[in-house]
Amino acid sequence: MNAALPADLFRPETKSLLRFLTCGSVDDGKSTLIGRLLYDTKLLFDDQVATLASDSRKYGTAGDDLDFALLVDGLAAEREQGITIDVAYRFFATERRKFIVADTPGHEQYTRNMATGASNSDLAVILVDARQGILTQTRRHSFIVSLLGIRHVVLAVNKIDLVDFAQDAFDTIVAEYRALVAGLGFETLQAVPISARHGDNVIAGSDRTPWYEGPSLLRHLETIDVARDAERLPFRLPVQWVNRPNLDFRGFSGTIASGAVAPGDAVIVAPSGRSSRVKAIVTADGDLPRAVAGQSVTLTLTDEVDVSRGDILSAATARPELADQVDAHVIWMAETPLTPGGAYLMKVGTRTVGTSVAALHHKINVTTYGEEPARTLALNEVGSVQFSLRDPIAFDPFDIIPGTGAFILIDRMSNQTVGAGMIRRARRQASNVHWQDLQVSKTARAALNHQKPVVLWFTGVSGAGKSAIAALVEKKLHAAFRHTYVLDGDNVRHGLNKDLGFTDADRVENIRRVAEVAKLFVDAGLITIVSFISPFRAERRFARDLLQEGEFVEIHVDTPLAVAEARDVKGLYSKARAGLIKNFTGIDSPYEPPEAPELRLDGANQTAEELADRVVAYLADNGYLEGPENRDWII
Template sequence: MTTLTNNLDIRAFLDQDQKKDLLRLLTAGSVDDGKSTLIGRLMFDSKMIYEDQLAALERDSKRVGHAGEDIDYALLLDGLKAEREQGITIDVAYRYFSTAKRKFIIADTPGHEQYTRNMITGGSTANLAIILIDATKGVITQTRRHTFLVSLLGIKHVVLAVNKMDLVDFSQKIFDDICSDYKKFVTQLDIPDVNFIPLSALKGDNVVELSPKMPWYHGKSMLEFLEAVHVSSDRNYDDFRFPVQYVLRPDRDFRGFAGQVASGIVKPGDSIMALPSRKTSKVKAIPGYDGDQEQAFPPQSVTLVLEDEIDISRGEMLVNPDNLPRMERHFEAMLVWMDEEPMDISTQFFLKQTTNTTRARIDMIRHKVDVNTLEKSEVKNLTLNEIGRAVLTTAKPLFFDPYKKNKNTGSFVLIHPVTNNTVAVGMILDKLDSKNLPSRITDVEKETIRKGKSLISAESREKRFNQKGMTLWFTGLHGSGKNELAFSLEKKLFDDGATVVLLDGSSVRPGLSRELDFSPADRAENLRRVAHICKILNDQGIITICSFISRNNSIRGQVSEIIGQDKFHLFFMDASLEYCRNNKPELYKKADKGETENLPGADLEFEKPAHANLVFNPEENELNLDRISDYLEKNKIFPLK
């Protein structure tokens, strides 16, 4: 009977504990303001420390503590070796404790400006913020910075904990002056609920119980306030948003859509719309472990079964047809840069919002906000821990609400496509019409475009391709071996990582010059066209290899003028006419019989180049390839590094 009673008592206790409300809160403040000490004191005085933890705390307080003869409660949270050595918080420390009225998850965030990203991480899920102030210092720059960050995160409840009142003899005037200074600043920000509590975290005054040392204070102690503050109404119960996380199909008779209710309330029989398809249906059931649920609300994770078969996938969203979110590709957001590497605005990031992932670009940074003074300044990018207002465009439409209205659908992270680092977190302000999108083209660039010039500099192309855009022009008679050397060079350069294009008669004549014959005039026109193609490709940073007879110095000079003498490199395959005849006997026999006309070396004169950059012997092709590679490297054509 006793065992049964005990089991019932335990079950009743667990059931009661399960029904307790959960409060997520963060602490913030300047270095040594007592954040960790306050949380440690809350846990100690609420009897949430085990005996072995207390013994270890007393031992560590004597060894590495910073509280003199008193117990250093900060050691309960400052677990890193560097934190204990310096007496500061570096990383975010999460602690859970519970009282008879409520459960708490506390994020102890660092105070240093260099750890702004840690505070953003810790506060991303918080309902309430405790901002500590040292009573001996008053409102300082860090206090303003932390308050701005709390406002940015959309936290609606703030407690200004004026700590170390024991060091100012529990003075009411000092407390009132600090509260007055803080109110002047906080009115600039969107924080609807601000409360003030004087305390001494180290001594325990006004932490769990009201202190007789401050009879002039008529409010609640810190723990009493935390147990009573009403935060459930902060959730958005009006706008139903259900991002689909997973499609459950255990058999052909069941199809459910699993996910977490981001906002709003849903019940069986409610009409829903699937985005982006805009197909509608009704909720048939909300199956659960103990049977079907009567309703679902945030932040419950549930499965919805619909009355109709609708094709819905992960990343899509179920909403109320009469209350739709924004569906846009362009929007403005506040960005907190969290990566060690500065922002590169040309990068195409991955954007993760609810269960949806898409490509996104940052069109511009409208301004950077100085978190210490709230001053705005124009910048081209953001660096670690900086905050700015940005314009973004996604590859596909997002389904979102402004962050102030709905945290879950109004927040996102940016992920670097190469490193996979989370480089930024964002809070969406609102959509942006495409006609109001900022132009990424400057006035100088517009003038450059008007002149028909590229916005990409030659230096940028050289850096990207590791080469200079040049033309390597092979000349020589039919059968001299110039084609074999040109094609072999193309293969070698390609294998070595160069970006290269080869042009010869077989690639140009059937298309670009298909109406031309082989008369001297048409031969010259064919080479003129080739030269213009080479110039275009060279301007794009591409190496072109050309293999054409180009029979005299006059034609080769014209080609060089079109391409640009600084980009034209002439290579001559010096083969005797006898070698060429033996290499291509059928062609030359046709010329001898008069079956073909205007063949250089047969019935047209071929003029050897007067000033070729390289002259080759056709019987030394392997050596010729090495000579060309040495030439390109020596003249810093390829590779550049």
């Protein structure tokens, strides 16, 4: 070893743990600072120091000195470019405390990586180059740190040696930064002048800054109290797993997000509202008389109540909120923008529920902290978003209990995380707004009409023949005394959707509105015929998810683009080719064909009459039209 380890390093139960991140602009010295901390706390083996010396000669940017950044920057691309790309986590310890530090990238394009590192941190060390002062990334990272609920900040003014340890340079930066973050809600802000390369004020005070009377960086990290006093908050246990090893035991396992619990405490199950009492707190080391925030436990209850993964066990006297529409701040992490109407999966704690973007209120300029109008959220942008959830969720506002107010957004197709968010408030309390129980039901309306209500969703490129086939289908059903209505793309844009254009965002909103109207028409007992290009699978899936099983029939009018363009019945393709129409499906905007439609119609080789007959036959054969003779007298 380079030096002896602290005697109580291997007694973790005697030390608290501080999770912190380093962030700031490019080349502010974040990785160098972490490397210096690892080196000066004597936690490197001799072979690591030897490797560092070798790497410093090969990749280093510190001349003849050790380049401590290489202890953290492990990717080849990071070493070659001298920058941090991914989040790197390192553990180290002193006699007073254990630390997990996240080294996060400074480039704007990697802001999502920085947000990932901040999501589990208690404190942020924001570095500023003493020569450069406050930069755009300083503002951006400070805002994201605040947004993610971090309330303790260290402003590390690095490279103080390159400005001759001048106090006025330090004081100017500190004053500017304090003014910048005055409204961000930080509880503590400690400014420290440091030289990560040479170690000034990193581990101990420096003789070269006699004018600085505050603690060294490490001393501050060792002594600051970052506890949120989570035990004083209402009890919350998101259920991760229903533990049923045998017929005699049924427990509910998870990590306590906030508060404390003891046997005998009254609890409720959210969102169902069922109540019981805690019978026992079970762990691998035996039952506990009490458990607090941060502990992973299994609770057994005195009553046989229905509890599933994703539910929250909560204090009966302080219940979480319940809502199916929420407002949230979102950090967007995908190349494909977030758009109103977009459908995703929202994972809140241990529960995953389908959701759609009901509205994008605004995006936030993370350099000025001002609100700006927006139609989409692009990669690394932050915005205020309203979500409509398929089912109500139990939650607490993020600024009260982060463990039940934070969420991620998941792409339904790729299953990749595309956004991270913090719930601010309920847009509509599920307990206060109910679907009105009308005297005439959907079933009664359908029986009167002698039909099973359904949405026939025609999709295909422009000129595929959708509208012609849809019109013939309605004509045939009307002749058979069936109750129908056609929602046609062009017709709807004359009224309900006249305010929408043809950008991807507007197309998504176009389909969202039509899907909601179609749902109401199904409730009215109608056979609803929808004829829209509807180019995106996710939006068609959103429409399907609004309806019950069997109420959505996707019909792909599969006409090759070349055939549709040759028809060009409205002259749209020629205009699009000439650049007179932008975002035209098949030309400069994509069409995503259905993967498994209920019906696929050959729009190139069969007539509209023949294809309409196929649709009506499908309805008759699948029980949408009453009467054993229906097929004969309809067709």
